[in-house]
Amino acid sequence: MNNPLMFNDPSGEFWEAGALLTAVAIAIQGTLVGTIVAAGMYILKSLVNNTWSWGGFARSLLIGAITGAATGGLTGGMSASGFNGAVIVGSMNGAIAGGVYALFNKENFFTGMYRGAVMGAAIGGITGLISSTFQYFSNKKPTLTTLGDLKNQGYDLTTIGEDYTSTLQVRSDFDNLVGDYEVSTSNINNEMKLASNADLNAYNYNFNSNGHIQSNDIRDTGYILGFNVGKSRSWLSNLFNENLGSITYISPTLGRYSDGVKKAVMGHEYIHGYHRYIGLAVKYSQKAFHTYTEASAHQFSLGVSTIFGDSWYQQSELGMFLNYGGKFPSAFDWKPALYKISNLKLFK
Incomplete structure (x- = not known):
């Protein structure tokens, strides 16, 4: 039953029948289209000129049916691909329709064909141009940048929910x-790194069960996403009174958060580094420095989280700003730190 040789057509009769049916179907389709178009044309014309009559309407339907059948039967199988093809087929359809219309209205047949051909060519050209334009944009495929291209350019491709896995991602x-x-980091003698267990152990921190950095200060409400520490000064740097440097350690879990939170955290830690750079950690006691620099940086983070609409982080930053006293000396103002950032993008 599934042998394809059982369905061959040695005589060609089925092929001829199929071709005939196709031609009939095209003619019928042309008849329907011609009738509908003619009906619409007559109704519009009669409304404008106030010349409606049922006889005229029937006559218009007959002209439309004959014209539609003729144009469908003669040109329905022709290809109208491209602008030139659309003009040629349009002119032929127009010539046939114009000639038939002229005969029914007792006008010169060839004049009708000529007028119809010109109008058909124009309409065919317009529709062909629209079709070609639509086809061009439908088939036009944009040049896509692949993930590999972005990785080669140094972009961090972690998405919300993915932890950082390297210092390169943090810096990117x-x-x-x-x-x-x-x-920016060179301007304040700072470097930013991805925090590891060894780094945390060296400063009496540790990762909690969620992977965040567990804070030792109750004012931080549990955990932090980064911290900044001063670099050890050598006797040579003391001799030449060099500005103090710092290291910023970023929690791997910061990669889970939105760009707004990342901006707030990285800018926050940069402000700590700036405060160390200008010597405030030396001028103030350790306790006072920690309180004032945190109050200043949390005020900054509160502003950034407000701009980017991270409401939960905004509430968290407001709480910690108040926990650290809600104020700080003018020496700890965070705005001068931003002038050290090259090509500032924090508020974009």
Whole structure:
């Protein structure tokens, strides 16, 4: 039953029948279209000229049916692809329709064909141009940048929910969200790294069960997403009174958060580094420095979270700003720190 040789057509009769049916179907389709168009044309014409009559309407339907059948039967199988094809087929349809219309109205047949051909060519050209334009944009495919291309360009491809896995990702996000990493951190003698267990142990921190950095200060309400520490000064740097440097450690879990939160955290830690750079950690006691620099940085983070609509983080930052006293000396103002950031992007 599934042998394809059982369905061959040695005589060609089925092919001829199929071709005939196709031609009939095209003619019928042309008849219907011609009738509908003619009906619409007559109704519009009669409404404008106030010349309605049932006889005229019937006559218009007959002209439309004959014209539609003729144009469908003669040109329905022709290809109208492209602008030139649409003009040619349009002119032929118009010539046939114009000639038939002229005969029914007792006008010169060839004049009717000529007028119809010109109008058909124009309509065919317009529809062909529209069709070609639509086809061009439908088939036009944009040049896509692949994930591999972005990785080769150094972009961090972690999405919300994915932890950072390397310092390169942290610095890449700084580049994309805060400002030029190399220049900005060099301006305050700072470097930013992804925090590891060894780093946390060296400063009496640890990761909690959710992967966040567990805070030792109750004012931080449980955990932090980064911290900044001063670099050890050598006797040589003391001798030449060099500005103090710092290291910022970023929690891997910061990669889970939105760009707005990343901006707030990285900018927050940059402010701590700036305060160390200008010597405030030396001028103030450790307790006072920690309180004032945190109050200042949390005020900054509160503003950023408000701008980017991270409401939960905004509430958290407001609470911690108040926990650290809600005020700080003018020496700890965070705004001068932003002038050290090259190509500032924090508020964009």
